[in-house]
Amino acid sequence: MAYSDQKMSGGKVGALVIVALIHVALGYAFITGLATNFVKKQVEKLNTFDVEEPPPPPPEEPPPPPPDTPMTPPPVVSPPPIVQNPNPPPVTVATVPTPPPVYVQTPTVAPPAPPAPPAPPAPPAVSKAAGLKGNPGQFFGADNYPPSAIRAEEQGRVVAKLTVGTDGRVTDCVVTTSSNSSALDQATCRIAKSRVRFSPAQDATGNPIVSSYTLPVRWVLPQN
Template identity: 55%
Template structure:
């Protein structure tokens, strides 16, 4: 069955090729025939035209002279100026060289004009008045209170011995207003009273501290006296 199918397919291909060749031949014949007919019709329509050349002009009669030539104005050439004379300069003079070259001239001294005087300076403002000074010395602060405290702390041994007297002292008052140093300048005659006076002043005395000009507290030295009396 397969062999029969292959044989039929080959026969079909051969038949298709033959039919295609027949169509090509018919088309070629039609094309060439139509072209030939069109060429014949074109030839019939073309007409031939004979072109004849015009006859040459007759020659002129022998007795007639030729026409005169037109008058052409003659141009006069412009005058040519002679070339200017050439002056040949004589040979330049010989150059003389100096063996000694003189020194160059000193430059001219130019003195500038004096500068105009400066305007006077404005007067200085008067100095500001000094600030009032705040300086002061140390002064006792509530002296009656601390003097009673010193008297109430009468040295016991001097009290039993019945000793009385006045003790003169020099005190160094610090910036905090308290006694920082005490020295006896005038003795009472009793060593117990003298030492008791300095001890009491260091313990109870209060002062307003001394001030400098700006009002700052400073250290100062004062003198005072402590009087001991038995009532």
């Protein structure tokens, strides 16, 4: 195909497109104009239509007043007759128990205390004190040392208060100062009662009397 033919076919296509657009625009305008006229005519018809309101209903007549009825008094109701019981129940009287009598205990008076016993007679005055016979230290040496005190290595000083009878023998022994060893304390009193002797004390007339004597004893562990 020659160049002139190609140019002619291109021009025809453009002309066809322009014609189609013109037809579309005319159709749109025609449709839009018809729709606008139709809407205007419908609106005019609606504006010119008048609606008549219905007439109001006739007023209702009020009902006639009720006839007057005479006021009748209420019937008189008589009270029921009182019927008495020929056999009334017995009347019970509540008895209040009598409280027991209250006994008030009077405090008893303590009997008087018995009279104090008479004081013992005063000991006779000592004219001559009791004296030791011999040397009592010989009885508290190594030969009479308690074995238990030797094993425990106990030693110390004991002071005993002796009661000397009228015959010069020791009748009682009380440890006043302990050696902190029960074996040594007991041995002191045992030996004093069995071996220590005294010349008894005498009163003013020379008669023997009971007296006391303080005996100190020092226990020393025997040397081996």
